[in-house]
Structure formats: structure tokens, C-alpha cells
Amino acid sequence: MNSEFRRRAKNLLLLDIETVASVPAYDHLSDRMQQLWSKKAHRLRKEDYPQTDAEIFYDQAGIFAEFGRIVCIGFGAFYWNEQDEVCFRVRTFAHDDEATLLREFKALVEKYPPDQLILCAHNGKEFDFPYICRRMLIHGIELPRALQLSGKKPWEILHQDTMELWKFGDFKGATSLDLLAAVFGVASSKDEMSGNQVTRVFYEEKDIPKICRYCCEDVVVLAQLYLRMNYLPTIPEQNLDRPQQVRLENI
Structure with a gap:
């Protein structure tokens, strides 16, 4: 690993929500709120697959900060072990009370x-970062300075977004984390579940540890992809530090 990456890694936090x-x-x-959701659902409804407002809410409300909530934040950082090998540690904040979760992240x-x-996330500038900020505002939590972006010039904002890095100025469409992982030969995080199942797993299965494991693996994939996009080798499995268990007392 080059010296520039070592310097940057000291203040680099990769995340996923x-x-x-x-x-x-x-x-x-x-x-x-039902009336306001119905207006939004009208724009989301597919002509060839007419869902009810209730069905669309269950499937898609989670992607809108006004109608959703954060149940898990995964975060990770690079570090070097005693053998001077680069490693990656990933952890999660999970809490049934969203305000508590956000304060821990802050x-x-x-x-x-x-x-x-x-801060680095995949589609972070369009989703993760603004979603966190909006939910903090809703709970009356003052934004940390690193997330106070209003009035800043683009070059003053240090956040990185692997989707944006991949676009190279192209605005035709989005590329998923899973697709980029496949392109770069990085193992998928979708073995146990996928993103569109999180609401069901949370409310029906009540399996927060499962969501946290999935979130952790997304952050690991993000880290490996970040390395590849910076011309650096991926981290071997033995140097990936995952949590052994979720702190269930906080849930």
C-alpha cells in the first residue's frame, strides 16, 4: 500500500445504511401522512403492475427519508496489523430507537x-448521506460538522461515492454495488438476503442480527471495491475483522 493511501485511510470511514x-x-x-403518501404512490405506480398505495408503501417507503427510518448503520475503516498488512474492521450500530442510533453514529x-x-458510500451522495442528515433533522439532532454541507463549495466536501467514481461524468444511469462487485471480481454480499427484503426481515422476522450481517457485508464489498478503484489489491479474508455478534441489548 502506498504512502498516499495510508495517509488518507486515517480519516476514511466507509459506510452503508x-x-x-x-x-x-x-x-x-x-x-x-396517508394522503401525502398516496400522492407519492401515484407517481411510483407502474401501469403494467397496478399496486395499491399500501403495497407500494411496504415495498418502497423505506427509500424515502420522509416515510422511512434507519435501522442499521454499518461502518468500517482500514488499519495495519503488526505484520504491516492492511486490514479492514467493520462494525454496525443497530437500535430500535432511531434517534439513539443516529446519536451513536454522530x-x-x-x-x-x-x-x-x-465519508465513502456507494450512491452515498444521493442516498446514504442525505438520508442520515434528514433523519437527524427530523429527530432534532444537530448535524455533525462533517455533514453540514450547506454553503460549501464542491471541492470543500471530502465525501466520496463509488457510484460517482464509476460514472466518470456519465449521467445515463446508476450501477449497483453488486454489479460493480461482479465486474471487479469481488464476492457478493447478497448471499443471505438482499436490500428489498430489509423491511420484511425487520417487521415480520424481527431479525436485526440478519440485517446487521447483511449491512456488514455490504461495507466489506464497498471496501474491496474502493481498493480496486484506487489500483490497490483487495484484502484477504483473514484480514477482515467482522463483529462476532450484534449488541442485542440495544435493540
């Missing part, structure tokens, strides 16, 4: 120098 619908079902929403972010922290 898992989101679900804010409530278990559409009829749990207030009348006002405390982590504030351990880094705000003008040096590099």
Missing part, C-alpha cells in the same frame, strides 16, 4: 477531524 418503512403498514400512518463521526473526515 439499511432503511425500512417508518411503520409496519400503510394503515399505521396518520390520515395526513458520536463516531465527531471523533474525526471534521475538515479531514472522508
Whole structure:
């Protein structure tokens, strides 16, 4: 690993969030929120597959910060072991109370120098970063300085996005993390579940550890992809430090 990467890695935090619908079902929403969701559902409804507002809510509400919530944040960082081998440690914050989860994440972010922290996520600039900020605002949590982006010039924002890096200025469409992982020969994170199953696993199976494992693997894939996109070798399995268990007392 070159010296430039070592310097950058000190303040590099890779992350992924898992989101679900804010409530278990559409009829749990207030009348006002039901009306507002119906307006959004009208634009989301597919002509060849007409779903009800309730079905669309269950399937898609989690991707909108106004109608969803964060149930898990996975994060990871590079480090070097005693043999001077690059390693990667990944952990998660998971909590049934979203405000508590967000405060834990804020405390982590504030351990880094705000003008040096590099947050990296796949589609992070369009999804993860603004979603976290919006949910913090909803809960009345002051944004950490590293996420206070208003008024900043583009070159003052250090965040990185592997989807944006892959576009090279091309705006025709998005490329999924799983597709890029396949292209670069990185193992998939989708063995146990996929992103469109998170709401069901959370509300029906009530299996937070499963969601956390999935989130962790997404962060591992992100890290390996980040290395490949920076002309660096991936990390061998024995140098990947995953959590042994989820802190269930927080759930």
C-alpha cells in the first residue's frame, strides 16, 4: 500500500445504511401522512403492475427519508496489523430507537477531524448521506460538522461515492454495488438476503442480527471495491475483522 493511501485511510470511514418503512403498514400512518403518501404512490405506480398505495408503501417507503427510518448503520475503516498488512474492521450500530442510533453514529463521526473526515458510500451522495442528515433533522439532532454541507463549495466536501467514481461524468444511469462487485471480481454480499427484503426481515422476522450481517457485508464489498478503484489489491479474508455478534441489548 502506498504512502498516499495510508495517509488518507486515517480519516476514511466507509459506510452503508439499511432503511425500512417508518411503520409496519400503510394503515399505521396518520390520515395526513396517508394522503401525502398516496400522492407519492401515484407517481411510483407502474401501469403494467397496478399496486395499491399500501403495497407500494411496504415495498418502497423505506427509500424515502420522509416515510422511512434507519435501522442499521454499518461502518468500517482500514488499519495495519503488526505484520504491516492492511486490514479492514467493520462494525454496525443497530437500535430500535432511531434517534439513539443516529446519536451513536454522530458520536463516531465527531471523533474525526471534521475538515479531514472522508465519508465513502456507494450512491452515498444521493442516498446514504442525505438520508442520515434528514433523519437527524427530523429527530432534532444537530448535524455533525462533517455533514453540514450547506454553503460549501464542491471541492470543500471530502465525501466520496463509488457510484460517482464509476460514472466518470456519465449521467445515463446508476450501477449497483453488486454489479460493480461482479465486474471487479469481488464476492457478493447478497448471499443471505438482499436490500428489498430489509423491511420484511425487520417487521415480520424481527431479525436485526440478519440485517446487521447483511449491512456488514455490504461495507466489506464497498471496501474491496474502493481498493480496486484506487489500483490497490483487495484484502484477504483473514484480514477482515467482522463483529462476532450484534449488541442485542440495544435493540
